[in-house]
Amino acid sequence: MARIGFIGLGIMGKPMAGHLIGAGHLLFLHSRSGVPPELVSAGGKALPSPQEVARHAKVIITMLPDTPDVENVLFGEHGVAHGLQPSEDERKIVVDMSSISPLATREFAERINALGHDYVDAPVSGGDIGAQNAALTIMVGATAAVFDQVKPILESMGKSVTHIGDVGAGQVCKVANQIVVSSAIEAVGEALLFASKAGIDPEKVRQALMGGFAASRVLEVHGQRMIQRRFEPGFRIELHQKDLNIALASAAELGVSLPNTATVRELFSACLAHGGAKWDNSAIVKMLEKLANHEIRHHPE
Numbered sequence: 001m002a003r004i005g006f007i008g009l010g011i012m013g014k015p016m017a018g019h020l021i022g023a024g025h026l027l028f029l030h031s032r033s034g035v036p037p038e039l040v041s042a043g044g045k046a047l048p049s050p051q052e053v054a055r056h057a058k059v060i061i062t063m064l065p066d067t068p069d070v071e072n073v074l075f076g077e078h079g080v081a082h083g084l085q086p087s088e089d090e091r092k093i094v095v096d097m098s099s100i101s102p103l104a105t106r107e108f109a110e111r112i113n114a115l116g117h118d119y120v121d122a123p124v125s126g127g128d129i130g131a132q133n134a135a136l137t138i139m140v141g142a143t144a145a146v147f148d149q150v151k152p153i154l155e156s157m158g159k160s161v162t163h164i165g166d167v168g169a170g171q172v173c174k175v176a177n178q179i180v181v182s183s184a185i186e187a188v189g190e191a192l193l194f195a196s197k198a199g200i201d202p203e204k205v206r207q208a209l210m211g212g213f214a215a216s217r218v219l220e221v222h223g224q225r226m227i228q229r230r231f232e233p234g235f236r237i238e239l240h241q242k243d244l245n246i247a248l249a250s251a252a253e254l255g256v257s258l259p260n261t262a263t264v265r266e267l268f269s270a271c272l273a274h275g276g277a278k279w280d281n282s283a284i285v286k287m288l289e290k291l292a293n294h295e296i297r298h299h300p301e
Contacts (some may be wrong), residue, residue: 001025002153005057006070007050007073007080008098009036012124012232013063015131016097016157018042023156028056043161050074054083059093059153066242067100074108086116095120095150097138099178099239101246103253107168118146119167122154125181127235129221139177141170175250179245180217182264182281184218189285192226196296202227213215214238222282225300234280241268 002025006017009031015162021027027044029035030053035046047053050073060080064070074094083138084092095111096105096119109119119142126136140147147163154161160196164173191214196203206223209215225231239273244265247283250256271279279286289295 001057003028003056004153005030005047005050005053005060005199006044006063007031007053007061008069009033009039010064010065011061011128012131014039015128015134016061016063016136017044019134019156020153025153025156027052048153050080051078051083054080054092057092058090059095059150061095061097064096064098065105065239066098067246070096070098070100070108071104075111081111081115084112084115084117092117093120093146093150094118095122095153097122097124099123099174099243100171100244102168102175102250105171105192106168119253120146120150121167121170122150122216123170124158124175125160125177128187128233129289131157135148137177138162139164139170141165141172143167166249172250175247177242178240179247179258179261181218182244182268183239183260184216185281186223186264186267186288187285188216188219188223189226189282189288190228191205192223192289192296193285193292197292197294201298202296222280225282226285231279231286233278234282236277237268237279237281237283238277240281241272244268 004020004025005028007030010016014036017027021042021044029044030040030045030047030050040046062073064073089204105121112119121141122138124136124138128137133159137160138154138158140163151161164170173235176188192202194203208221244261247261249259267284
């Protein structure tokens with residue numbers, strides 16, 4: 001049993017923390033929106049601040065929306081850093097599972113290391129379904145020794161845990177993941193819209209495509225959401241757009257052109273302009289539909 005702190009108990013964090021409690025770990029919990037009572041009933045302990053979480057836990061996990069949120073939780077007033085006393089007896093580990101800037105991640109790690117503790121970036125892919133089923137893909141940046149320590153904990157939340165490289169490498173991998181996923185969602189939207197506009201049942205087209213080379217998890221899950229008009233998150237458009245902002249800013253620093261990523265980001269921006277910040281990212285299809293003046297329609301027999 002490990003003493004684990006978990007900060008950020010939203011759509012993703014809540015089930016992730018639940019799996020850790022289910023695995024027998026002692027959980028110290030904090031969330032800006034309040035600790036869900038079911039986690040407390042399951043054995044978690046609610047604490048009033050990230051600082052208190054850090055004082056009680058050996059491993060402190062954060063699962064937060066954006067880079068400024070992570071910085072505030074780690075280094076703001078009553079933040080994690082204030083609960084990390086320099087100690088030769090116990091070197092604690094901060095594990096950030098948010099999707100944030102790789103450059104900021106390395107800076108945060110340096111500041112935590114300066115206090116005598118270790119830092120891991122371990123962003124995830126798999127969305128709310130993956131979190132609920134403990135089936136997340138987890139991309140880890142850490143030293144080999146620290147990775148070995150946290151791997152069993154991460155395996156309680158994910159089906160695939162990969163050590164990518166040193167600190168920051170996990171976030172680079174997550175950016176690459178978001179580039180692929182966003183482009184795939186947009187492509188699925190185009191394909192189903194094309195089929196529907198041509199008068200063909202998009203559900204049958206989706207079923208046929210799932211049997212061929214176009215098959216993908218995005219086509220399976222997001223394609224179904226588009227057809228059924230189920231746009232509750234999931235993974236919110238505002239967060240996916242944030243990830244593409246990170247991708248394009250990082251690409252600019254590297255001198256890399258990401259033209260398709262830029263196009264998808266603009267479609268996400270259009271969703272935000274139409275009040276879609278909280279929509280599931282599959283709702284990008286709504287902007288394609290506006291351009292085509294046609295809504296995808298299921299044609300059941």
